[in-house]
Amino acid sequence: MFDALPTLGALPWAVLAVAALLVGVSKTSLPGLGTISVALFAAVLPARASTAAILLLLILADVFALAIYRRHADWPTLIRLIPAVVAGLIVGAFFLAFADDAWVRRGIGVILLLLMAATLWQRLRPRIQACSPRRRRLERAWYGSLSGFTTMVANSGGAAMSMYLLTAGFSVKAFLGTAAWFFAVINLTKVPISIGLGLITPATLVLDLVLAPAVVIGALIGKWIGARIKQSVFEWAVIGFTVVGAVYLVI
Template identity: 40%
Template sequence: MTIFDLPASAWLLLTSAAFLIGMAKTGVHGAGMAAVPLLALAFGGKASSGIALPMLIMADIFAVAYYHRHANWGLLLKLFPWAAGGVIIGTAMGTFIDDQQFRFLMGIIIFISLGIMLWMERGNKERVPNSLAFTASMGLLGGFTTMVGNLAGPVMALYLLSSRLPKNEYIGTAAWFFMVVNVFKVPFHIWGWHTITTESFLLNLSTLPLIAVGALCGIWIVKRIAERFYRIFVIATTAVAAVLMVL
């Protein structure tokens, strides 16, 4: 299937999702959450995860190319092993999870994450909790949610915002995390779930120009948001995305 074979409604949903994914990867994180239900509506829940993954990786490349110098590798090296475990668990469980029930559950998890973010903002917490349990739970949950629904954005927002990272370091760390984890997921989608095929990948390539435009728009928007407002902006866009997921 190519973009020219799609019905007009599916074409509109796919291209809109591609633009939003590009924006999300360069700083407008709630936009990526909004792209998930659009793709699910066009292709179905499980199939849409395979459609989304190569698009996410293409957008990750733009984000890493622009923000690669700002990553906090201390945080990343702590998270990667746990995230890999979460991906494996998600792969094993994904076959048995109902799309609608999982999407509703993810919306609830996102709202809980937002509550914790707001609590930490009001409490003026300066550092992420210094415990292996917190890092392990965030890594496992991030890996699981990104494998099953490409919905790890709020989980990583919770972890990285609680780390009190500056704006560019926050974006750079998230960019590297998702590029590494998304590439790690590819074999599971190809040989485990069979949701990435040659035809679906060619369809992904046709959306690259819109991903690029979205990435540039995301950079433009983030540059115009003051440091002190950026954290509020991330929380607000994540909240909107959570409402979309529940609905």
């Protein structure tokens, strides 16, 4: 696929540029847009190849997210998520080694839609009492492992992590700061795994170099949005964009 990048037409390049722009925006203001970026990359490139291509752009966007929100992270939350996330990454690596493009795309889409349904039900139902410590542990295990799995398979871990942070009631800056550190570490961890699976190639690097300016522009736009967005708008935007991206992956 990547052996002849110039053969990509004007429309595919435009779609990839928009997706790269959304990568930057998603990291610095609207995490749900990340799922749409994944869907756009998968629309132009084979699903497995798109996973590697977008990974390096996500790392570039992580740099900007850390520069803006690094002081707002909730470290106890991050530390408690580590075991479940590592388990999810391992399972995702094995899945990615054997699954074909159709399984990768549709499988992630179905998982995200189920996750959205569960999250909406949880947000809309009456809250009778606070969550018990046992339930919090179960939620960490579920969301953490799912985030590790989906981020390894299709760089869609932002959806699972977003739902966890929303249910935990994080403010916009605490949400973005915690997510920034989480995915900066996770995405760097995925690089040697992706190289080992043969997904990152010299042509991948060329493609990402061309698209890097769009990520930078998107990150700066996202910084402007993040400083002004209201909490309620932020939360529903995260949910809405994630649902749109998940539906696309399924169909």
